[in-house]
Amino acid sequence: MKKSRIIVLASLAFTFAAVANIMSTAPAKVDLTPLLAIGEKYDVRIIRDEFGVPHIYGKRDADTAFGLAYAQAEDDFETLQEVILATRGQLAAVRGADAAKTDYLIQLMGVWDAVEAGYDTELSQAARDVAQAYADGINLYAAQNPHLVADFVLPLTGKDLIAGFTFKLPLFYGFDTELSALFDGTPRELSLQGVTALTFTDNKQPERGSQGVAIAPHKSSDGKTRLLINSHQPLTGPVAWYEARLHSEEGWDIAGATFPGSPVILHGHNRHLGWSSTVNKPDLVDVYQLTLNPDNDDQYLLDGQWVDFEIQDAKILVRLLGPLRWTFSEPLYSSRHGPVLKLEHGTFAIRWAGMGEIRTLDQYLALNKATSMAEFETALAIASQPSINQVYADGKGNIAHYYNAMFPRRMEGWDWQKDLPGDKSELIWDDYRPFNDVPATRNPGSGFVFNANNSPYLSSVGPGQPKPQDYSPTMGIETGVTNRALRLKRLLSAAGEISREDFYRIKYDVFYDEDLEAIGRLKAFLAAGKQDLPASLHDAFDLLASWDLGTQRDNRAAALAVLTLTPLIDSRHTEDEVDIARELQESQDYLQAQFSRIDPPYGDVMRHERGSNSWPLDGGPDVLRAVYTDENPKDGYRRNVAGDSYIMFVEWDEDGQVSSRAIHNFGSATLDEASPHYADQAPLFVEHEDRPVRLELEDVLAHASRDYRP
Template sequence: MALIFRWLMRLTGGMIAVAVLTMLGIYFLASRSLPDYDKTLQVSGLSAPLEIVRDNANVPHILGASDADVFFGLGYAHAQDRLWQMVTLRRTVQGRLSEVFGTRTVEIDTVMRRLDLYPLAQAAVRHQDARTQVALKAYADGVNARLDEINQNALGRGAPEMFLFNMPIAPWQPADSIAMVKLMALRLTGQIDTEVLRARTSLLLPAERLLDILPDAPGAGIAALPRYADLFDATLPRFTASTPLPEHPLSPFSRAGFSGASNAWAAATSRSAAGGTLLASDPHMGFTAPGSWYLARLQLQQGGVIGATIPGIPAVLSGRSDVLGWGITAAYLDDQDLYVEELNPENSEEYRTPEGFKPFRSRKSILQVAEEKPVTLTLRWSDNGPVLPASFNDIGTITPKGHVATLNWTALTEEDRSITAAINVMYARTVQGAMAAGEDMVAPALNMVLVDESQIAMKTLGKMPRRQSGHQSQGRMPSPGWLEENRWQGSHSYAANPEFVNPIGGIVGNTNNKTVDRPFPLHVSFDWGDTQRIQRWTRLMQSRQVHTRDSFIETQLDTVSPAARTLLPLIGADLWFTGAAAPDGTPERQRQRALALLANWNGEMNEHMPEPLIYAAWVRALQERLIRDDLGPLADQFNQVEPLFIERVYRDVDGASIWCDVIQSAPVESCTDMARLALDDALLWIEERYGQALESLQWGEAHQAAHDHPVLGDVPLLRSFVNIRQPTSGGDQTLMRGLASGDAADPFRNIHGAGYRGVYDFEDPDSSVFITATGQSGHFLSRYYDDLGELWRRGEYIPMSLDQDLARAAAVGVTVLRPVN
């Protein structure tokens, strides 16, 4: 027995030793790719020595002898810190993820190939101006200098993920950066999903009820739309089956409500306590680890520029120079239209046009799939754009038999100078100069808020399609592509894009709210990203005669929900103080305790408070009860609470209270009945998840910001290293926005919000501040992977200074790049 015990001990010890050695080996290989920020290196492509000074937050200050050298340095810095992110995004836009990740990403690649974004980006290079072409070439050279260094010095393949996935890296090209802009445009638009959802819902509901569940932003209404089925021949009532695309962390496609959002606002000198213009900007996108944004300072020949960049794009997209500041929000401009094309019954390679049947433009494309046979695709284009698969965004559910769906989108052009616009904004010295530079922007559609030393402005950037006044669906639903009145007639002039320059009130801004109320077809959009945050923002801006940098920070971090303040008095009107006393432990007593808490709550979505969780669970359960019997399985698509819908129901706008009656039941349920039942549903859900002690609940426990690694985030053990989770305040309708996932398993997980925040003060520019949601590095073994995340969660910032001495004073490293002679 003793001998057996000794051998078991030896075997166990050996296994432990092997495990430890394996872990040490993995750590050694992974750590080889950690960047060394304090070094001197000779590289090809520079005209003179270049310095990259990393301040104590690891923000690179890039100091070169020429602008081309500075863009080279930005490319090198991006590749040092975010190489895996850059090459993965490039594969996404190329439709080549499946070469690495296998069958899981075939559907994503299929759609990306059909959109043809990468070939369009390649063709767009020659359309850029001379300055931009120089910047693109220099930036690509900088990325490739880092790739050469990795290859020559065996630096762990550049990122630890490279050891887990076989991903050969081709040299970076100027077209790759243009493709990154097109990919950003795809992530910031949700018009496809909105059109499909509106069409599907219109097949189930009458027009007045459609306006309830998919309400227009407040303002003048629109002409009545036809029912979607009425757009097509009555003999073709059936629609093709559809298998929705599985959601994948690498997918760039946005669901309705999950496309771009943001806040940006500015104050003129007359509304500034210190006498200088002020600007706040916090663009919102889906959370990932590492985050989408990367902080950088570029010392151009005309002066410094500092702010937020996206790895792969050689431009500061939201930031400031010494004389100009700019911030961006998603404009929600309707720059996409879906069309239904009728196929020739005699030849499926032809589609109907106003002039008769016409062949598709088509070509073959071979999709390589790791460890599987290649997939051959036939890519087809009509006059209205590429043919999309029926599985994409449930398009098949609204496509009649014998038809296919196509997409017209402003970004589907090679004459796309959007990156030229972004670079030239950095060079602008005045508000007017930046607005002029924005004319080249095609997509994404953005609202750019601007300040110089004495002026403020906001201008909508991006091409606005020219639709005909007789368009059958006004671009709100897919329409027959063979009718001339539904087809685009080019685009409107840049002058037609909304602009606001030096308004009398001295304040300008946007929270994705409706910006103009113009009749179709100059309407800009029917679907906007916000109807709630704008209410709180307006109140905070008008509550002070003058503002400061700190008041702008307070507004950026505000967590009061105007939706909660509006809805609670409506849905709880007949529940407060009306019930009889109930014994402890009963549902009635629990309901009374919840209502007592909510009665004294001011709507602040604070992470440490129980009331936000009770409120959020209540309105979520209430919307589910109101719509499930009317919409059936389609109700799953409405997993975000729409405050305007609930408000319409409880104010009985145009008879909307009919939603409270359950169709299948004999009794007529009242809206008070629905509110009571929904509250009981919510409390039961809370009890199953968090227990019965309502006073001990914390919103932040449910509302955790999920900065997950898009590839390794679901891998056991590894996910604890690569995912960044933080309890957060805010909610769907607060200025410090944290959009909940709506998923049944984890409905309040915070997955979309301000990955970057910046506040710029032009009375004292170097007192400006900024922050990102994770860290500068994409290497999960780096201390800079998540070091900014805790500051971001607490509402803190780091200095946004162009002072070189300040950057050097606490530098974590200085990289000197010297040209090879």
């Protein structure tokens, strides 16, 4: 058996092109006339405040969605069309062979089969109207700016947006990582009935996480309910945050942030309640080892019978040179379990939470419009969001943490962390556990809840938290902890009543916790002494030993310490062995080469960059002031690329009146360097400052920089 030709296409495409009869496949010419008139269907007003943030007022929800799309297109049309091409499986037709893997994955996952089958029957009319309106907003902007539009983009339909949810959400809990492990030949271990090596999973978290914190009135010094919305994302690209304020006369009234291609607020607050989203990674992917018929490899064994695979043809249109494109074909196999991969080291079927699910927009619209804790939970109970934690607060003083996921209803007595035998139909689950089975912490006596990509069993302190013994091991619930979770537990527990200033201080904490496993390993290294190290490392060793575990921008030990520590933190995710002495040597060499000393101020090394400007930063990997960097090849410093991005502080007073403040890592104009909003929030961001979120129309108009109707 061979690896998929699509997977190796990036390296072979031009070889094929040399011998193939290459076709020039041009996209169909699109008549822009009806698209240019499409705005007449919608009644919407866009008011941009002094920071360029769009405040969108529509008569209907559809009008508001249309305006959101138009505003996003103005600020970042390039990313929007990349997202659309990717979810259509047409990225390789425009970007070339390197994008073929994404196009193949779309077809392997059956994204468009699910959308076409259920769009008119499973999705509500309200969701379809919003999706189509959002598509029309992009269509109008594209028709007005045809020089920006890539081939195959126009026209968009509502189905494009629904396909985006179906495709992208499983990637947040690691579906693509599980798939990659199959292709790279990672040794597989087969589960045996009655042998459960793990009761709960300690799934490896990505280095980039998120956090949310909610504080009840009795824990606040002024009786207010507080919510921190603080997801950690890449600062640019298809999952970078875009801020907006949405209002319609049909009850949509929310402020917060979303991604390119999403017609709703993904986390934020309305008048009544708000929530912060963080990534969780329960075990939601199952791999089955199939037995092929030795006389017919298009059949597999199931319940003692040879069963035929369903076989389709995946066709990937790939751009080769200029206008020249070639359609590559690859058979797609599927079994009762799900999609099948025939690989050199075996044949595997995969099944995952959210496969074929297209109702996510309905759930998000319900979350956006919820007015109480009961309505919020009813929205979560739609259960069309495969994963994602929610940290919740509302104007009535309720707080909660939901370890939200679509948990498969699996057979007990098997270790679902391992591969399953593919010949037993009883192991093919076809249903999910009800929302009541989701681990949740509601209104604990401690007065606070939090999540920082850690186990739901650490969501507060004291009574009220979920207990491991109450949940089936088949749910694959995480038990891991992050530095950020340890810091939140320590800081929130130590505080008495929490003021607004305390809340800010906790969010912007820049320290590693002494209980973090990686810190323990570092301390053990230091305790062993430097006698076995080369003399050239003794000064670096002494500097590391002097470190206070902080990442303040003026800290002269922090740069060396963080560079040395980061592989220790990452090793939890990769299981790699880390030689601390070697990491210390490499960190010393880098600092000496780039800064001519091993103790430069931390802010000289870690920088927040936008255009030609850069600013010194504090914070680091897996601290509450989260900063993840890569090396700037031009200037040599470490450039901030992910982590703290969109941050929102929300308060409800004793009368239930809401107010909030927010900050974006750069500004509302994602790609337009000529815009005054390209980097206008960056100086505030680096100084831990923010700006008011304007909720009242009169306030928005008093600070408006632009007021228009698309």
